[in-house]
Amino acid sequence: MATEILMPALSPTMEEGTLAKWLVKEGDSVNSGDILAEIETDKATMEFEAVDEGVIGAILIGEGSEGVKVNTPIAVLVEEGESYDATAASAPAASESAAAVEAPAAPTPTPAAAAAPAAPETDESPDWPEGTEVVQTTVREALRDAMAEEMRANERVFLMGEEVAEYQGAYKISQGLLDEFGSKRVIDTPITEHGFAGIATGAAFAGLNPIVEFMTFNFAMQAIDHIINSAAKTLYMSGGQMGAPMVFRGPNGAAARVAAQHSQDYAAWYMQIPGLKVVMPYSASDAKGLLKTAIRDQNPVIFLENEILYGRSFDVPKLDDFTVPFGKARIWRKGNDVTIVSFGIGMQYALEAADKLAEEGIDAEVIDLRTLRPMDLPTVIKSVMKTNRLVTVEEGWPQGSVGSYIASEVMQQAFDYLDAPVVTCTGKDVPMPYAANLERHALITTDEVVAAVKQVTYR
């Protein structure tokens, strides 16, 4: 059977080259590894070897041909005793149109189908069985309990970061962990996010399950090379042989009066990275259930907490091993008039706005995404199909926001269900000012969410 020999790409960036010299001629027998030709790229002249054995049935591109595109057939290899039938193969014609063939034909648009997609399947099961006893717990305690439970269950889990041990955490999240687990599993690090994120990534490569606490995610800017280029990529690049089963956690977003370098929301940054999972909980039960899931996950997980939420209390089920799965949004409030989607501290504004709107007779459905990657878009789209209106709420900046991604997906997947353009409520497009009066203007507010809902409901 005849095999086409294609113009090889001899460097990652090579798109075309010159077939400088053939070292074989038609009728020659070749073995795997024999040098077939010399090919010049813009960088160098390289020898091109045979992969398979056989007989050169035909040479399709002559010596000295310039601008030969990568993947153009340049010769045909036939089996011993076989002859090459040029008319059947029509290889030269194929080489001429290689570029055209590469581009797949655009699928014919089918507006009718796009206009009426079936409502996506969603999982609306409750997070815990009805009747389970619940305990009022702060987000701070919930995070600590999640780490303690996982550390008890798995001795490979450990916590490291600045001030996590003696000081019990800069925000007291690791309270009591040093006493229970000792200084080999609750480790105070030197001040170098770049350093300890790298150490932890190495420990994860070695089979441990580090939890890295960043004093704030603002400081993780230093560590982002290890997070994105190493932790997030290694499972992929090693063909699944080795990865970084670890959690990077800490407060993210604005607290109060900590100004430009300490108030940034990184949700949209990390959400973009394949190889990471990104969690941003609002409630204490989600903080606990999702952190336990994160610690068990075989991928690096970015776990974005919020300083202001640390002290808030929520119901947490009294269960021996309570977890919340990734990629499952929570509908906090059912409604028919508008869908409000948020996550993390944005939920506070979303829920407050929904209460205010209810007083004015507007019935909002409020969805907490909980995890941004994977993101439960089906739940959002199903809701939009019902309410026909969408407002997103987050604290981060407008350009490249989480909301703009959601708006784009809803536009692509449920355009005909929208009765108004999607409104994305975000923080203002400025570095966070320190002064209290200016800070108030930079942050998202409940009133802005209410106004956005009125805009999309034409009220």
Place this chain on the structure above:
Amino acid sequence: MTDEIEPLSLNVPEPGCRPGDTPDFSDFEIPRAGAVPRPPVDADPDSIRDMAFSIVRVLNKEGEAVGDWAGALSTDELREGLRHMVTLRTFDARMQTAQRQGKTSFYMQHLGEEAVSCAFARALEDGDMNFPTYRQAGLLVASGYPMLTMMNQIYSNAHDPLHGRQLPIMYSSKEHGFFSISGNLGTQFVQSVGWAMASAISGDTKIATGWIGDGSTAESDFHAAMVFASTYKAPVVLNIVNNQWAISTFQGIARGGVGTFAARGHGFGIASLRVDGNDYLAVHAVAKWAAERARRGFGPTLIEHVTYRAGGHSTSDDPSAYRSRREAAAWPLGDPIERLKQHLITSGNGRRTATPRPSGDPGFGDFCAETGRGRRHPGRWRCAQPARHVRGCL
């Protein structure tokens, strides 16, 4: 044949003293004042390697200025230096109280470290640029930056020179050679080297100074700064303020196995020395030496200022949770203000009066009085108001 091999275990260093322990600095080697000779400013870094393991000191126990490094400042200059340090301590105490009264959200004081920045400032010239951290306001005070302007920023009021954008104490004054402070640790250290290299590229005569705490030397920025300073012989003075504590983390965590922070400079071929950070005369003399060395193109100097953070890391910190509350009083290098005062009296240039004590400031050796009592607190050390939960680097 295989020998039995013990399983490995991880080494986690511990400080000598935790809350409840008796502070013991007997292992801390302090050379006699005047014992370290002053090398020429063009000294080969190799020829002064031992300076990274000693401490340049000028004031002896009796308050006399002794040795090669003494004699650089006039009596008037010393009096002015004392005034700068007392001003800074007074200002700190007032602002610390203001924070506890809710007039500002946050403050960081210099208690015990006043000499480092106040004395250093006198070694610089107009146009030089400091890249400070958050505990070198003495550079501003000693260069005449108005306290009113500092307070306007701390209160974030209509006269705030930074228009309400930046945190209190993270000052910024191009005119006073005080580069805008970054709250993210370490970045300023390598940037100071870049600024210094730019001065050399432009054929200027200005130098830069970089400042970093003992804890932040662990940052990559520290190491990158050292590589570039070494390779390009940048006209820069690189200062490590070793105040023993990075919030709750003792200096051994960042220092690791190396004998001193200054010794890190040896691997880079940078002139490296340690100075008694609580000795105004020694800090000034060393700063003068290093600044001249940089300005004359003899290359960078790494200075480790050995001092002690007698107060909390910030108004969000309660140090009694992680170190003995008697440790500050036991610190063997004493109080920089008391030591300079003693020197002026001993040399017949000062009158024996009480150090001007602002209300709310106890003076050195009595740090518990951050509570604002001016007397050792009989019970457990407590803040006047409980600190909010500690804010990270702040």
